[in-house]
Amino acid sequence: MQVAFALYRGFTALDVIGPFQVLADTPGHDAVLVAAEAGPVVDHTGRAPLVAAKAFSEVPAPDIIIVPGGRTGVLDNRLVEWIRAVHPATTWTTSVCTGSIYLATAGLLDGVDATTHWAWAERLNELGAHYLADRVVERGKIITAAGVSSGIDMALVLLDRLYGPVVAQSAQLAIEYDPQPPFDAGSPAKAPAAITDLVRPRLSPTSEWANTLPDD
């Protein structure tokens, strides 16, 4: 089972490593980090580059793909093309956070229920999808997850679909995923409005952040 995690300049590291830790530790999984070219790829902070083991051209038929979010105001067309090329033969096509902006741009979400980072809901709809404010949305073989940390939940859902609850629960226990955040501010429905108002403009599709790529 080849599980391919797509990288591009400006990706968010936790979007990748959350589901990676769940799926790469599963017996029988061949996890591979993949990008337009093999080698280091700069994350959105510029401080946690991940190393692509293979180029897109070397991974033409992955069983599962995970497309992370990041500074997706500008998209890498090579990733869009790779998604289009591999999706027809995948078992599961998944995204975390604004990775769904890539799926939508590749034409996979036309009229399809999907989710993304809460600040990108309108943009996802503009691209033809139907945004749901759920943490994990499964439609056919496409699973989209909400912002950043939701990739962990998504990967556990995926393990359950693939192998059933014993494997999924074992993975959850192995990473001691018994969340106890010190605040209950993880979504706009729960956070104080003032916090949402503070964060939204920083991360929105038109923000400087989303439209600026980090240096090497």
Add this chain to the structure above:
Amino acid sequence: MQVAFALYRGFTALDVIGPFQVLADTPGHDAVLVAAEAGPVVDHTGRAPLVAAKAFSEVPAPDIIIVPGGRTGVLDNRLVEWIRAVHPATTWTTSVCTGSIYLATAGLLDGVDATTHWAWAERLNELGAHYLADRVVERGKIITAAGVSSGIDMALVLLDRLYGPVVAQSAQLAIEYDPQPPFDAGSPAKAPAAITDLVRPRLSPTSEWANTLPDD
């Protein structure tokens, strides 16, 4: 504010990247991945190397350190020495998962309440600490977190201590940390006993896993 994430061969990627995403995205933070030598360091799967920007010798006075867990049956003495050297001047010394085994080995946890991955509780006590089955344990300037995913919760607690609830809640909302795992099996107190019995021998201090370092 220099925030240093320690790497060593066999570290667990999510132990690093969970708190990294919270702390590196905080304005005014200079996040740096650090290891015995600068350059790529292989994680416990061998599939997600992270790149140390600096060697330990180049980071002699970090404000905050985060020591991740991993295959800590065998320890890297260079990290133990670095922890001993930098701890007296840190503002906060923290660990995720079996990173606390490193803190204990460095002599920081003698008689001190601390936590670790649930499968390593006895080992932590053998090293002189007093294990608590809590997700985040704060004692003076030392904060230890439980297994793997708990580093996210720990980093949010740390942000609250440093800057108060507005900054911590903003970080939580930015990464949409509104956990909804599909099962409630994230700790031995909650998982079915059969699941715990399955996972424990795979990850324990005497397991092959914990005592084998991955290849490059």
